[in-house]
Amino acid sequence: MPIPYHLYGQMNGEKKGKIFVLPIITRSVETGWNFGALTARIFPKKPSDSLSRSSNLEILGMYSSKQQVLFALNGTQYFNNETYILEEQLSTSYFPDKFWGIGKYTPDNAEEAYSFRQAYMYLHLKRKIAPHFFGGFVYESQKVWDINYVKGGLLDKAALPGMNGYFISGVGASLSYDSRNNAFAPDKGYFLQLFWNHFDKAWGSDCNYTNWVADFRTYIPITKSSVLAMQYLNFSTNGAEVPIRSLAAFGGASKMRGYYEGRYRDKNQMFLQSEYRFPIYKFIHAIVFSGLGSVASQWKDYSIADLKMSAGGGLRFALSKKEKLSLRIDYGIGQGNNQGFYFQLGEAF
Numbered sequence: 001m002p003i004p005y006h007l008y009g010q011m012n013g014e015k016k017g018k019i020f021v022l023p024i025i026t027r028s029v030e031t032g033w034n035f036g037a038l039t040a041r042i043f044p045k046k047p048s049d050s051l052s053r054s055s056n057l058e059i060l061g062m063y064s065s066k067q068q069v070l071f072a073l074n075g076t077q078y079f080n081n082e083t084y085i086l087e088e089q090l091s092t093s094y095f096p097d098k099f100w101g102i103g104k105y106t107p108d109n110a111e112e113a114y115s116f117r118q119a120y121m122y123l124h125l126k127r128k129i130a131p132h133f134f135g136g137f138v139y140e141s142q143k144v145w146d147i148n149y150v151k152g153g154l155l156d157k158a159a160l161p162g163m164n165g166y167f168i169s170g171v172g173a174s175l176s177y178d179s180r181n182n183a184f185a186p187d188k189g190y191f192l193q194l195f196w197n198h199f200d201k202a203w204g205s206d207c208n209y210t211n212w213v214a215d216f217r218t219y220i221p222i223t224k225s226s227v228l229a230m231q232y233l234n235f236s237t238n239g240a241e242v243p244i245r246s247l248a249a250f251g252g253a254s255k256m257r258g259y260y261e262g263r264y265r266d267k268n269q270m271f272l273q274s275e276y277r278f279p280i281y282k283f284i285h286a287i288v289f290s291g292l293g294s295v296a297s298q299w300k301d302y303s304i305a306d307l308k309m310s311a312g313g314g315l316r317f318a319l320s321k322k323e324k325l326s327l328r329i330d331y332g333i334g335q336g337n338n339q340g341f342y343f344q345l346g347e348a349f
Helices: 152-159
Strands: 004-013 012-026 032-044 055-063 069-079 083-101 112-130 133-151 166-178 188-198 209-223 226-238 248-250 265-266 268-281 284-296 308-320 325-333 339-345
Touching: 012 055, 012 308, 112 152, 112 166, 133 188, 209 268, 248 268, 248 284, 265 284, 268 308, 284 325
Parallel strands: none
Antiparallel strands: 004 012, 012 032, 012 339, 032 055, 055 069, 069 083, 083 112, 112 133, 133 166, 166 188, 188 209, 209 226, 226 268, 248 265, 268 284, 284 308, 308 325, 325 339
């Protein structure tokens, strides 16, 4: 478990921010045990800015028991009464991974190992156009190289674009409605975002395709200290040149917990998940969650009979009561042999 060490910046008696320095021991289905360090800076809103939420910036370095290596910088900054919001993700990694084939019918015993190196950038700048409404500009790039896979195996036979390495570059736009009251663990409000991103050789991409994402979340107070959180996400890809790391990846620490992220892969994915969060004792909370979803090559291929289910529960240990930042331990159970623990920082959604 991470153990926080807190640093507080001060100027003329005013608290300027909080820094968490965390030696990290975490676990997920994809990585096994992880060892590393996280530095997280929380920037509280100014007293004169009653509309903005607290900004954050995280720097992470990790090494896993499966020999995966990750260095990342992630954050969200709220500017000038949330007139502008900037979200960024920058990372470089070496990642031994797994592949079961393409589609929703791949069996658990089809598991095949492969590995790759990756550099990733995601920048999303939003501008307020009305109260709680934002228009956004998106840039995303990814370079993948040193891909090692079984010759003649599942991944080789899938004949996906870029199997000798590739670079993708995408430019897009978003429209969002965001009335959540907290950046880390909202207990009321809505988040609705429509997201479009086009990857094209005209701006340096090796592959041409388009992503569409619809992400809807709601947070409903049940009692003074408990909340029901729900999320619906639809991820769609159009185009014939979609490389493996750009396909929809079903499962993970934040969606359909209990399934390895990428257990099912295809051009399209949708899921609905819910989570009930409630207090147990002082700084300890608990949750129960469930999810339902699937992947498909086309919209017409979705069917109720093929939906995958997940369920589970977990605990939350508060790091910052004011900012509602917590460590979480979840255990998710999917269908078949899919299940596992997640030790993470922050809520799943």
